[in-house]
Amino acid sequence: MAADTVTGGESLVRALALHGTDLAFGIPGTHNLEIYRHLAAHGIRHVAPRHEQGAGYAADGYARATGRPGVAITTTGPALLNIAAAVGQAHSDSVPLLVVSPGMPLRHPCLATGALHEMPGQSEAFGHLTAFSHRVTSVEEIDAAVARAFTRFRSRRPRPVHIEVPLDLLTAEAPAGPPRLAPPHLPARPRPESLRAAATALKRARRPALVLGGGAHGAKDEVLELAGRLGAPVATTANGKGSFPESHPLALGVRLHSAAVHKWLAESDAVLAVGTELAESDLWSALPVLTGALIRVDIDPAQMYAGHPADIPLVGDARESLRGLLVELALPDGESGPATEPGGPAPLLGSAAALRSAADATLDPRDTRRLPFLAAMRSVLPPDTVWTSDSAQCCYYGALPHLPVDPPGRYLHPTGFGTLGYALPAAVGVKAGAPERPVVALSGDGGLQFTVQELATAAGLGLPLPVVVFDNGGYGEIRDEMAARGDAPVAVDHPPLDLSALARAYGGHGTRADTPAALADALRTALTVPGPTVITVPEPTGSTAPTELTRRTGPAPVAAPTGGAHP
Incomplete structure (x- = not known):
């Protein structure tokens, strides 16, 4: 191979390394050896679980704990199907998981030939489990596919992505041109009028409620300040656990499934839900009928009308949204009654303690x-x-x-x-x-x-x-x-x-x-x-x-x- 050319396998590994990947999980197989050949040279460590499902879960855990996308490498056919359950879990829990695999050659016949690990519609099948499944058609396209994946991770609700490189492209050579990189992350912020409407509703509320999901992990400081300013009890979903200190007097913890907390939500005059679907898997039943305004903060615009429509939608990054909301809460607002007192209202500590006790009484x-x-x-x-x-x-x-x-x-x-x-x-x-x-x-x-x-x-x-x-x-x-x-x-x-x-x-x-x-x-x-x-x-x-x-x-x-x- 000439010094100024790269194979498809090296192009893939180089692109991963340039996007900050320093660890991958996977199992080598006959079809992906050209990928493994270049890992060490590009500074990517490797951990080999004993099953591809384990590789997917390991990459998922890595991503959740470090805040960086997890990368898993499989081979074709059965190996890719083995990781499918982990990909489904990452999709459900909004985890940035990148699965890379070989695929059948570019000109592989549509009819089955009995080739090793042959799987009809491999990329199409994974398109239903992921944000997208990108089957590249040239060596030059590989780094663009990787940049597309990391752009998705940085700019939108995290979801798993699959990149498939046909077998013949893994070993094919192409000029080693300048790499294409994902742009820097620019956090999205809600519209100013939406922030003002949310602040007005929260200022008027006498029984506010906060519900935090996995999307709130990047806004821990803002959540803590907001809860103190509103004096509101804070419940978390399973994915939101750890986004708010559970030793805090206002913390309800993961108790959204209890009758007492359901009643609290139903009677609250404003519910601020941050980075959560308000899903049955968190509530263990349907969301109770809310009598107050539902304010939803989410990077995913679809969450504003999916499941439980938002009365006041705040589409944007959780940290930026809550920072903007805190600014609005500190401003006088003649239409919403008196401005929030410095330091916020007296916290509803008794209410939070009573809710915890009521929830635990039915253990x-x-x-x-x-x-x-x-x-x-x-x-x-x-x-x-x-x-x-x-x-x-x-x-x-x-x-x-x-x-x-x-x-x-x-x-x-x-x-x-x-x-x-x-x-x-x-x-x-x-x-x-x-x-x-x-x-x-x-x-x-x-x-x-x-x-x-x-x-x-x-x-x-x-x-x-x-x-x-x-x-x-x-x-x-x-x-x-x-x-x-x-x-x-x-x-x-x-x-x-x-x-x-x-x-x-x-x-x-x-x-x-x-x-x-x-x-x-x-x-x-x-x-x-x-x-x-x-x-x-x-x-x-x-x-x-x-x-x-x-x-x-x-x-x-x-x-x-x-x-x-x-x-």
């Missing part, structure tokens, strides 16, 4: 049992810990509402799409991208086994990684739903599994914690030894049908957070 006894274990974990781990979570009872009934997280900590949970097996590979991705931060994966025994092979990946990193597994002997959520229906349990009970031995077989460590004190001790040790440590917390496995039936038929919004579809 199921089984869920109450987990609280001392969660408190033990919180007492041991530093404030900047990153928690990765699974679609497991210990997470959505336990840690989401009852394990407090303050910035700079993060809590990463697979909402909406609700995949299983997210926690462990996502933790691997976080640890690979931020090795200095403490990371803990929290899962159930059913969900862990979807991606348990990533213990080997974690062992290969050689970095401390506690994996706490609440073991209820199978798919506890579905077992409870069957019992609540009066059905005999089918395919939900697993034979006993020695997870500690399995962890050791993969090159890690394993132990059992029957008490909160034992869990705290195990975590202290796990934070000091290289590799993963699986800590098994045994839970009762008998039916809890009476309390589950009460949970689902009582006055509270009671459906499981993902429609009851997960263990």
Whole structure:
């Protein structure tokens, strides 16, 4: 190859590096070797999970924790389908995930030929899971496709993107011209008249409410100031957990599913929702009928009329929107009554405390049992810990509402799409991208086994990684739903599994914690030894049908957070 030419594979890797990619996750295969050939030369480190689904979750966790797009490399056909569940989760949770793969050659026949990994309509299939799937048609187009992906990540609601490079273009050569780069990010700001209308509504409100989603993570300081100025209780969605200090007197945490919080939303005279879909997966039911104005802040214009239409739409970057709103709130406004007093009104601390108590008063006894274990974990781990979570009872009934997280900590949970097996590979991705931060994966025994092979990946990193597994002997959520229906349990009970031995077989460590004190001790040790440590917390496995039936038929919004579809 001449010095002034590049292959398609090198053009792809060069473009990724120029856009700041320094770490990729993936598995080499026959068709993508030309991509792997150039990674090291362009300064891109690589982590090889044991399954492409794990690679997708790892890249997702990396993106959420670092704020930079996650990159995953697959080969054609089955490998790309393997990562599809992770791509769906990234789409649901608005995560900037870039999947790059080879494709069949440019002039591959439309009729099947039996070629290795041949998959009809590969790019078209992924177009339905992503913001876009770009199949390039020349080597010169490759860096433009990468620039297009990063432009999307920087300027619009983050969604996964797929870039497909035909096999023959990976090894084809073309002149190494100047690279095409995504433009710098210019945060969008709402229209001034919309900011004034929102400020007027909030000034007039006597019972304001704040709801924060994943889009609020970039505006932590502004959210804190706004909540104090309004004196408003603050609820977060699962994705919004950690965007507001849960130790704050105004914090409700992740309790949008409770009857008390639903009533609060319905009676609030202004609801400010920042970066959230107000989705069923967060509320565990439909949004209650609101009597006050709904003010929505979102980078995605479609959110202003999708699902729950905004009475006052603020289309723009969350930080810029809230900064503009704070300026408007500080200005006198003759039409909206007296201007906000310096420092804002007296905070509704009693209201927030009462709401927290009312929400927790209906806790199921089984869920109450987990609280001392969660408190033990919180007492041991530093404030900047990153928690990765699974679609497991210990997470959505336990840690989401009852394990407090303050910035700079993060809590990463697979909402909406609700995949299983997210926690462990996502933790691997976080640890690979931020090795200095403490990371803990929290899962159930059913969900862990979807991606348990990533213990080997974690062992290969050689970095401390506690994996706490609440073991209820199978798919506890579905077992409870069957019992609540009066059905005999089918395919939900697993034979006993020695997870500690399995962890050791993969090159890690394993132990059992029957008490909160034992869990705290195990975590202290796990934070000091290289590799993963699986800590098994045994839970009762008998039916809890009476309390589950009460949970689902009582006055509270009671459906499981993902429609009851997960263990």
